[in-house]
Amino acid sequence: MKILVCISQVPDTSTKVVLKDNNTAVESNGVTYIINPYDEWYGLIRAIELKESGVASEIDLVTVGKANTEPVIRKALALGGDKAIRIDADSNDPYLTAVYIADYAKSEHYDLILCGKESIDYNNGTVGSMLAELLDMDYIGFATEIKIEGNTAxxxxxxxxxxxxxxxxxxxxxxxxxxxAEARIPNMRGIMAARTRPLNVVTPAAIEPVTSILSYELPPAKAGxxxxxxxxxxxxxxxxxxxxxxI
Amino acid sequence: MSVIVFVEHDGGIIKKKNFEAVQYASGIAQKMSATVTAVILGTIGDAELEKLGEYGAQKVLHVEDSRLDELHPRAYTSALLAAIEKEGAKIIVTLNDINGRAVAPRIAVKLKAGLVAGALTYPDMEKGFVIKKAVYSGKAFAYVNIASDTKVIMLMPNTFPLAKTEGKAAIEKLAVNFGDKDFGIKVKEVSKVTGEVSLSDAALVVSGGRGMKGPENWYLIENLAKELGAATACSRPVSDSDWRPHHEHVGQTGGTIRPDLYIAVGISGAIQHLAGVNGSKTIVVINRDPEAPFFKAANYGIVGDAMEVLPRLTEAVKKFKLHK
Known part of the structure; x- marks a missing residue:
């Protein structure tokens, strides 16, 4: 069984959001980036468990991001995964993200695609369901337990x-x-092995986004x-x- | 032209948040001189369907097929696409909830439509089609423009207050030809928590953190919740220690809730916890430590021992209900 795990790079959960460029962008300087917790703690770790128990034969990781997302992908590879694919694009439009991933995945014939229930930056939670439609697959959302019996989840x-x-x-x-799954910490062997695992960079499909973020706003301060x-x-x-x- | 709104129901009963979606669709339709068609799937009586008129639906398309009593994302998508085509709809509204997320993204992809998940405002049509939504788990908001001709909007539940009108809806049955793949998912078992208020829908929530000291003290939280008719929740350390089930965990890596009232007991208020609850309309914090960061995000604060304050508050609520 071949598994694809979707990985998104997000700011660390303790990040305070700072806006810049007249509120049209979010400051990335000084921000620590992590693997989206739902992708890592649950999707990726479950995939690794399935490989360890001999159920899965191959795990690929995919992300949509520019070169600056590579340290986070390497960290994911240090936890597990045979190879990673970075689709070389910035996207905050879920449709665009889903089409990029589907365009790559369609010829790879994955049996199972795992993603987190949402990313903690844009909180859309829509890419998994979009991927299912684009790849003519079924979709089950908000999973709390995944078992595999033969050809059935x-x-x-x-x-x-x-x-x-x-x-x-x-x-x-x-x-x-x-x-x-339960979160894990990468060990030294995994970190060393991750350096030699392939990280393939793929050119994104040529399509236009259907949404764009015009500006950001911070919540008003509480009155006290x-x-x-x-x-x-x-x-x-x-x-x-x-x-x-x-009341 | 019509705006299509997908209306869910719970075993034949339409919930408040679903009326809210209809009302929201109606607000958009009015701006565009369009009508609202509600699409509802599965087994439900006409008396319940008629209520949709009171929130602005002119027409109800009912796909009466008992297989749709369970969530089948592909079958739901087929049914909605049939309705969208029949009505020539360019705007599709769903809720940003479990079923909405299983269906709306599929429809958006099929129609190459831009999608906003978790809409908090009506679209601003003077600047394009711009909708506000929470990002970074509520630490910021984004104004998202949908550029495509067809648009899918997933409304965040509990955003707008409900107001009934005198409107009436015409009810039509819609026959849909489902494909072989539409029912690929088999439902084996359903277990619903009965007798308790469901957390994601709850208007009032009482939540406990490590300051509760142990699961043996949770009856204090439960007693207050029962008296208020509230749901119970907890912080991450509490669910990690298995004091409470995982589904009660609210915060950036747990559930996100937006109740009218959130009472946080013995929760310090880490930024990750706040991210899951900062959409709450009113926040009450009960904590022994006056320096707890949660007080900065609270409307009302009580500096005191939860073990003493909780029974007192439960009594006060009881008294209030008697005299109301």
Missing amino acids: IVKREIEGGEETDSCNFPLVISCQKGV VKLVDPADMDQLVELLHSEAKV
Whole structure:
């Protein structure tokens, strides 16, 4: 079984967002970049587990990004994966990202494509489902457990107010979240091995984006906290009722 | 021309957030002198469908096929595409939720339509077709322009208050020819948490962190939640320590919620936690440590011991409900 794991480079979770160029761009100077946690902790690690248990034969990693994303891809390779593919483009349009990846993946015949439930920068959570449509595959989103039985994936996924277990034959795209796997730390052997694993750079398909980000804005600062006496919870309830109007 | 809105339902009951999507579609349609067609799939009664008129749908297309009572992203896509074609729709509205994310991206790709996931505003048509959405998990907002002729908008639930109108919708049944691949996913088991309020839908949420000291103290959170009719949530260290189930974890790497009221108990307020809850309309923070960073993001703060404050607050809510 051949698995493709989609990897996105994102700012570290502790990053404070700073805007620049008249609020049309986000400052990248001083920002530490990481593998999108949903892609890494869940999608990539589950793929590695499937290879370790002999279920998967090959794991490829794919990312859409310019050369500055290579350290993050190398870090992903240090965790596991046979080779990486970097599609040489900047994209914040999910359609563009999905078409780039699909254009590469269509001739590779992956059985399973794993991605995180969303990236923590643009929070769209749409590329996996788009890939499924572009590659004529099924899609299961918000997975919390993935098991493989022969040619079939048994997937637990989140539904509103509960959980559902689905089964689906390959080929299939799954978006992963907490539960699918436990995070790991790359070891020295992995880091050394990652240096020699191939990282192929692919020219993106020639298409135009259908959306663009015109500007950014930071949330307004909170007006300041109103402290309530811990002995007087009647006052808090009154404030929530008559001032905040939430109860 | 019509604006198509995909309306989900929960076993034949249309929820508040789905009416919100219809109302949102109606707001867009009014700006463009268009009408609103709601598309609804699976088993549901006409009395429930008629309610869609009260939120601005002129027409309801009902695909009455019991196989659609389960989520089948490809079948849902086929049904919606049939409706879009029938109505000649150029704007498609869904919610930014689990089912919306399984369907809207497929439709967007099929129609080569630009998509905005998590819309917080109506489109600004004077500057193009510009919609505001949260990025960096709520640490910033982006103004996204859709350049394509056909547009897909996924509305963030709980963004606009609901207002009923006198409108009436005409209900039509729509027959769809499904393909062999449309039902490739087999549902083997469904387990719903009953008797509790679902976290993603909840208007009120009570959440606990490490300051609760251990799972044995969670009854204090649960008692308050029960009294308020609230859902319960927790911070990442709590779910990592298995004090609480994973699905209760809210934060940048857990769930993102936007309730009317978020009560955080014993949570210090790390930037990653805030990212999952900063869309909440009102935030109450209960913490022993007056220096906890969460107080900076709170509307109301109580500096005190959760073990003492929680029972007091639960009593106060009980009293309030009696006198209301």
